[in-house]
């Protein structure tokens with residue numbers, strides 16, 4: 126039935142028209158106000174210049190604040206003007222007869238005259254009913270308690286360019302057409318928001334209580350990244366009176382990924398939230414003293430099975446462990462003890478501070494400060510005390526000599542008297558001078574007994590301390606661990622595995638280099654984090670407000686990352702208040718592609734593996750083909766890509782196992798010639814500008830494309846654990862089409878699927 130025949134069509138069109146024109150009116154007014162605030166700022170600025178001091182300054186600040194707020198409102202209204210809302214709920218609170226239709230969108234809009242909501246923000250408490258409520262009795266939480274109501278209608282709209290194209294009523298039995306429509310669309314080079322189709326299990330993650338930490342194990346394509354961003358938007362909206370956006374941070378694996386997600390938060394009306402990588406966060410806070418060993422090169426070294434690889438893997442795992450943190454704590458205790466002086470600090474015979482008092486400063490009063498900040502504190506206290514003591518001492522000396530001079534004046538013999546007076550005056554002068562001179566060096570000399578090393582010096586000292594590690598590993602392992610780590614430091618290099626220790630040491634010894642305001646942390650792709658990385662973050666942020674999202678099946682760095690979520694719960698959140706949620710439903714890809722990917726991942730050793738369940742969306746079977754010549758394989762990829770582009774597939778990727786393989790693919794494409802723009806991606810790139818991207822398997826996690834070619838020229842995916850995971854990650858990237866093109870003889874893992 127055409128929607129135009131629906132009995133509510135006319136009414137819905139009128140409501141939309143009214144909303145759009147009211148929105149345009151508010152937008153127009155806001156622009157007018159923006160201009161007025163701009164003028165006021167200019168005016169206030171000139172008043173500051175004309176020396177009308179504080180009044181002008183206050184006016185300037187107030188106007189800047191209003192100007193920024195208005196700009197924010199304008200941006201939000203502009204974003205929603207073509208699609209002001211996406212659904213409606215008709216709700217009747219238990220204590221009234223009135224059924225109120227509420228239109229839910231990505232911004233909120235009120236009529237101040239009638240106090241009627243024109244658009245209700247998707248993050249507001251009542252909007253929860255849209256995501257979770259069934260027609261009939263519902264309840265939702267507000268700041269004042271639980272509200273009970275009757276839900277009469279849930280209606281979804283398709284609106285484009287301010288025009289109503291379609292609407293449908295939904296309840297539990299209706300298939301969610303809007304979701305199907307949204308999933309059937311094409312992948313952009315940027316992640317998008319999903320406010321209109323957030324699913325119930327996802328909504329629970331987004332709206333989970335802020336103060337409790339949360340771990341989410343989510344299958345590939347279950348929406349973890351998307352949810353992470355929506356959760357931040359929700360928290361900022363809900364707790365905006367207590368927290369500002371600078372107190373939120375999202376950690377993602379690399380720059381390419383950050384560019385991929387960059388637009389979502391602004392689209393959701395959220396700005397100023399820090400989006401960074403763990404490495405950048407660490408380097409910003411310890412300085413860029415050391416160069417990073419490329420973790421991806423290491424990854425492929427680990428495919429070999431020699432004794433060195435066993436030891437390297439051991440080192441990686443150990444450096445991410447809680448045990449390593451505990452040994453560092455022991456080392457820090459030793460450093461503290463070494464700092465404690467054995468002698469008192471005295472100016473002459475006068476005591477400035479006893480050794481015991483310094484011990485108390487160190488081990489009690491200023492215990493919460495980093496060790497070197499405690500040293501600074503002691504220095505400051507001594508300097509302050511010295512000032513007072515010196516003044517007193519100088520006065521006592523002066524008084525003492527004045528008295529003796531007075532007595533000398535009574536001597537009968539003028540010659541003796543003169544000699545005595547001169548001697549006393551000289552003595553006084555000399556003593557005063559020596560007190561002055563001693564005061565200049567006293568604190569400096571006393572403080573010199575505190576050992577001083579820089580961060581790297583301490584790290585080297587720690588690593589060289591056999592006694593710390595003796596009982597925890599075999600002698601062979603300890604020797605390798607120490608030699609390997611110290612050798613790297615000697616070349617001014619570190620591994621990613623060292624960053625937790627360095628961040629932690631910096632925090633405990635010196636304090637971080639920047640003031641970290643972040644209290645609320647969202648970590649995406651968290652399966653690649655070690656326990657120690659998480660513990661270090663918890664320590665430096667001084668907060669447990671963590672949302673940790675990851676998928677163990679995609680743990681390609683499992684030699685250094687999370688082994689099991691239970692281990693994280695136990696080590697990082699031992700007080701048992703951390704929530705654990707599972708997202709099994711996968712939204713990205715078709716049933717056919719997901720089924721094939723699931724047949725791959727069952728060959729992994731992932732603990733407690735939970736297979737992804739695809740939403741019911743069918744597509745073509747993944748295409749497998751073997752080739753005798755590399756040239757023919759890539760000619761086929763190019764021909765298929767052109768055909769796919771013709772079918773409206775915007776983003777197409779060729780995934781090679783390693784960077785070498787990708788470079789070879791690129792070389793062949795250049796030789797073959799194509800009118801498509803082709804781009805080879807590494808972790809720092811941005812892929813928005815190319816028709817076809819070539820990307821290594823270990824970089825591709827988190828991203829998605831309309832169609833994906835998994836190509837094996839020289840590098841095959843074997844049945845090894847790492848390869849299983851790399852292939853699984855690659856296979857779960859496409860939305861619609863998957864092609865697996867291999868050279869003959871390069872199909873070990875895929876052959877297993879046939880068996």
Ligand SMILES: Nc1ncnc2c1ncn2[C@@H]1O[C@H](COP(=O)(O)OP(=O)(O)OP(=O)(O)O)[C@@H](O)[C@H]1O
Pocket residue numbers: 304307308317319322323324327343344345346347348349350351352676679712713826827828829857
């Ligand atoms: N509720 C939803 N409505 C519409 N689209 C959704 C929904 N949930 C997820 N998606 C889509 O599914 C795709 C996968 O989402 P996302 O990348 O956030 O998943 P992920 O769990 O982080 O995946 P992976 O671990 O495989 O990288 C995206 O295109 C996202 O827009």
